[in-house]
Amino acid sequence: MIYTTQMDAAKKGIITKQMEIVAAKEGMVVETLRELVAQGKVVIPANKNHTSLDPEGVGEGLRTKINVNLGVSKDCPNIEVELEKVQTALDMKAEAIMDLSSFGKTEEFRKRLIEMSPAMIGTVPVYDALGFYDKELSEITSEEFLQVVQKHAEDGVDFVTIHAGINKETAEVFKRNKRLTNIVSRGGSLMYAWMELNQKENPFFEHYDELLDICEKYDLTLSLGDACRPGSIHDATDASQIKELMILGELTLRAWERNVQVIIEGPGHMAINEIAANMTLEKKLCHGAPFYVLGPIVTDVAPGYDHITSAIGGAIAASHGADFLCYVTPAEHLRLPNLEDMKEGIIASKIAAHAGDIAKNIKGAREWDYQMSTARQQLNWERMFELAIDPEKARRYRQESMPEHEDSCTMCGKMCSMRNMNKIMEGKNLNILREDE
Template structure:
């Protein structure tokens, strides 16, 4: 039996090889996975032209996935340097990489990335449009925007961020409800500007059916972008954000009618006490579609530390239903991240995702922590290093300050609770001031 997309296959009762791989990775019954794919509650972004892909599932009941952003820009257009960052990200076993390239040899970088990456690849076609056509934003036609999306799909990208929810009606809500930070989404601001400059409807909204044609042909998952995501905690959960979310819910149903897989993108900057409610609102308004969040960043005062502000929000968001976390690095709001920034962002986001999986009782999520706790009780340093989320840093810290006694560290020495409780539980004496018997 033939099928067009993973959703189409699931609805026809077909178990694809991608479904089998994801089910095995997740320790999930493939029939349950198939049912949730058919309902749109899980997606498997897997472009038919991405031959090196090791598919992953995103959605209800699955491990929280993380994404890394990279790509070339006018100020930093070194393709080889970005490919080196991509290789490093893959070495950290990230599930997704988004190519946010906006200048120069974008197709060269994109095709090399797709060819080398077992992780799913995402893009934002509107970022590429100005450089692709060498035209000012105002002069790009609606057809040309769609053609860039088609090119990305042909190149093998697995999901595309499309800001189709910032239509004329959403824009009117934005104008009537003033914000401190306006529209902070790069793609959203470009589309809003195009609409204002041309007095036209958003081309991705007006020609949404043609966009769905492209996605259906290549099985590209639509990541419906949050043009009106809040860029400060002052603007969160406002009329613009909610209006756009309502539109995205309607667009989700239209995509599902064509068997096109959908994720919804979300905030943004947001105070901690609003995060859980926002997860519920998205799942309600967007019919259970997987939720992909940037952060949320829980305070605006920490440039240089936004991997931390984001990890706090990400852990809360994912434990309350978000399915996919976009990493944030210490360089957020400041510059293009370098390799060390990227590593810091990946580790922080992985911690947030894993903490959320524990809270969500994702099968097997607590086993890692259990094994680490066993190794700590045994003071098995090598085992602790092998289980650490960043073994290199753990080894470095230990090596920099070695204790007199191997069964302790320089924080506690012979007062180490683990060491002493092991001795007491074994009926042995504890000598803190003298050598052991």
């Protein structure tokens, strides 16, 4: 039977090769996965032209996935440096990489990235439009914006961020409800500026059906961007954010009618006590579509440590239903991240994702921790390193400060609670000040 997209196949009762791979990775019955894809509650971003892809699922009942942002910019245009980051991100098992390139040899970088990456690839086509056409923002036409999406789809991109929810209606709500940090989404601010400069409707909203034509042809997953995501905890859960979310819910239903897979993007900066309610709102207003969050960053006062502020918010978000975490690095708000920043951001996001999976009772999540606790009880250092989320760092820390007695560490030495309890529980004598007899 012929099908156009993963969702189309799922609705027709067809189990695709990609569904089989994802079900095996998740330990899920493939028929259950097919039903979730048919309902739009799970997406499998898998562009027909991304031949190196090892597919992953994002959504209800699956492990929380993480995304790594990379790409060349005007100030940092070196493709080879970014490709080194790509390889490291792949080695660290990131499930997705977003190419946010905005200057220089963007097409070359994108094609090389797609060719080498088994991880799903995302882009924000509006970033690429100015360099692609060598035009100022106001001079780009609606048709040209869509042509850039078409080009990214042809190249094999698996999902695209499209800020279609910042339409005239949303813009009026934004104007009436003053914000401290206005519109902080880069793509969202560009679309808002284009609308204001040209006094026209958002081209992605006005020509949404044409956008869906492209997505359906290539099985390009639509990641509906949150132009009005809060850029400060002051602006969180305000009228602009919620109004746009309502529009995104309507656009989701229109996409599903065309069998186009949809992810919803979310905040942003947000106080801890608002996160759970925001996850519930998204799932309700957007009909259970997978939710993709940036953080949320839970305080605005920690530049240089925003991998931590975002991991706190990400863990809470994931535990309350977020499906996909966009990593944040220590360099957030300060500069383009370097390789070490990227590594720290990935590890922080993976910790947050796993913590959320434990709370959601995702299959196998607690078992990982059980195995680590067992290794600690046994003082089995090699097994601990094998199970660690960052084995390299764990091993290095121990090697930098080796204890006198290898069944302990330099924090406690022979006062180690695990060591001493093991001896007592086994009926053995305990010598702390002297050598064991």
